[in-house]
Amino acid sequence: ACSSAKWIRSASRSGAWQYTFINVDNTYTVSVTDNSGSGTTYKVPPYGHVTAYCSASGVGATTNKLAFPSTTLPTLSVDNGITMSSGAFDASASSGNFDTSTGTVTLGGNTVISGLSTFTTGGGTVDIQGAxxxxNSKSITVGSAGNGGAVTIYGNVVIGETGTGNGRSLTLNGDFTQADVTGTTSSFATGTNTIGLNGHVTVASGKNLVMTATGAGQFTTGTxxxxxxxxxIVAGSGTFTSGLGAVSLKGAVTVDPSITFTVGSAGSGGATTLYGNVVIGDSTGAASCTVNGNIVQADVGATQTTITSGTGAVNLNGDVTVATGKNLHMTATGAGTFQTGTGSxxxxxxxxxxxxxxxxxxTGQVNLNGPTVVADSQPFSVGSAGNGGIVQLFGATTVGSTAINGASSSLTVYGDVSFNNDQDGTAKTFSTATGQIDFNxxxxxxxxxxLIMANTGTGQFQTGTGTVTLSGNTNVVTGATFTLDSFTNIVNCNHASSDVGDTFCKASR
Structure with a gap:
């Protein structure tokens, strides 16, 4: 026990002993421990010392124990630093501030701020070397509203966790800027849930906005x-569907080969208006146009419009109506033919x-239901020489005209002429003009x-040199004469002299 220490001349002494422990080594630390069994250890740093007291007699646990300098001090001023080799630094019972100098403060162990206490740094850089x-349920705030400083994070940032219910949101009340790392382009990846972009989105020049080509995601815009x-480009077998509003295509539109262009569905297609010229096929690749419905062509204001076909056959499978006042013309100098069907x-x-x-x-019957006029100096022929068909005229037939002097014409018949009565027996007549009639x-x-001549006229009846046979009675009306020219045997009487009566003729001079 510290109280058994000997005084001079090996004499014991009661009371309090003072021990001074001096460490004259420049390297090692000296540990001083009393021998009470649960003694207190005091470490003396190199080239340092400590003073302790030991009571030779005392009360309770204070006997035979080293009493080191008190750890409770009203004020402790240290000129050249404090070093603790073990034990805790506990100021929890104090309500005062803990102020350090302007030098670096190194905390070698964990730092815990208990309760509702806060941690405030100075205006200098704060360097956190560990994770x-x-x-839980605590927040990190940088600055105050409208006055926050820049936050630079050089590592990856993870918000929330992938486990069920562990996702968390990121709210950014300001601009978001992402920059490339020198030589490496940076990317931006989200989760699979809905992404709300509440402001305008601008994609930089030369950059793409791409959805996975094999995905089923949709791209929807606002109004x-x-x-x-x-x-x-709509890839593969994807389709392009517009809304019900007008769709304006302001550039040339090309439909790929073998691809169809459809407006509406069967029976429900809307009107298609084309304000420019329409070309179907070209000079090296003909194509057809099929219209399952009516075709209506209208004029442009006061300008008439036309239809021009190619040089191939044009098939009009329905009735064709040409509007009033309009013509159906073939080129007058062309050699094309005009052909109808078997209908009227x-x-x-x-x-x-x-x-x-x-x-x-x-070869069928031709009916001319109106007056038929053959132009001046033009002939009218039925059939060919020796092969003409029958000409039957059911109305009066006039050759020439009496309208002007010299308008009469002749009728030449190379064949027989027959005049027949009506079917009911009504006799028909044959009348000539007053000119000479020649019967050849x-x-x-x-x-x-x-054969009667008008009995009031002065016309003559003259025969040729042939025999004239009068098979009936011949009467010379009163006042007229019957004259025989002078000639021998001008009258020959064939009656026999024995005929009864005196009715036979007698020659006279």
Missing amino acids: VTVA GTVTLNGNT VSLNGNVQVGGSSTFSTG GHVAVAANMN
Whole structure:
């Protein structure tokens, strides 16, 4: 025990002993421990000392124990630093501040701020060398509203965790700027949930906005105008569907080969208006146009519009109506033919065959329901020489005209001429003009028919040199004469002299 220490001349002494422990070594630390069994250890630093007291007699635990300098001090001023080799530094019972000098403060162990106490740094840089964990439900705030400083994080930032219910949100009340790392482009990846971009989004020049080509995600815009400043390609078998508003295509539109262009569905298609010229196919690749419905062409204001086809056949499978006052013309100098079907052809206007062209009908009956006029100096022929068909005229037939002097014409018949009565027996007559009539063949008057000259006229009846046979009675009316020219045997009487009566003729001089 410290109280058993010997005084001079080996004499014991009661009371309090003072021990001074001096460490004269420049390197090692000296540990001083009393021998009470649960003694206190005091470490003396190199070239330092400590003073302790030991009571030779005392009360309770104070006997035979080294009493080192008190750890409770009203004020402790240290000129050259404090070094603790072990034990805790506990100022929890104090309500005062803990102030350090302007030198570096090194905390070799964990630092815990208990309760609701806060941690405030100075205006200098704060360098946190280890991982930082913020307790559950606690926040980190940099600056105050409108006055926060810049936060620079050189490592990856993870918000929340992938486990169920561990996701957390990031709210940014300001601009967001992402920059590349020199030589390496940076990327931006989100989760699979909905992303709300509440402001305008601008994609930098030369950068793309790409959705995974094999994904089923949709791209939906708002009700504002969508402007696509580059080419737009719908890949694969994807479709392009617009809304119900007008769609304006301000550039040339090309549909790929073998691809169809459809407006509406069968029976429900809307109107298609094309304000420019429409070209179907080209000079090296012909294409057809099929219209399952009506075709209507209108004029442009006062300017008439036309339809021009190619040189191939044009098939009009339905009735064709030409509007009133409009023509159906073939090129007058062309060699094309005009052909109808087997149905009736009605020509409601005048028909004119131009130039030296001819007009030929089929072998069926031709009905001319109006007056037929053959132009001046033009012949009218039925059939060919020796093969003409029958010409039957059911109305009065007039050759020439009495309208002007010299308008009369002649009728030449190379064949027989027959005049027949009506079917009911009504007799028909044959009347000539007052000019001479020449009969170049025999003239036969049918039985019981007369050859009568007007008895009031001065016309003569003269025969040729042939025999004149009067088979009936010959009467010379009163006042008229019957004169025989002077000639021998001018009258020959064939009656026999024995004839009864005196009715036979007598020659006279």
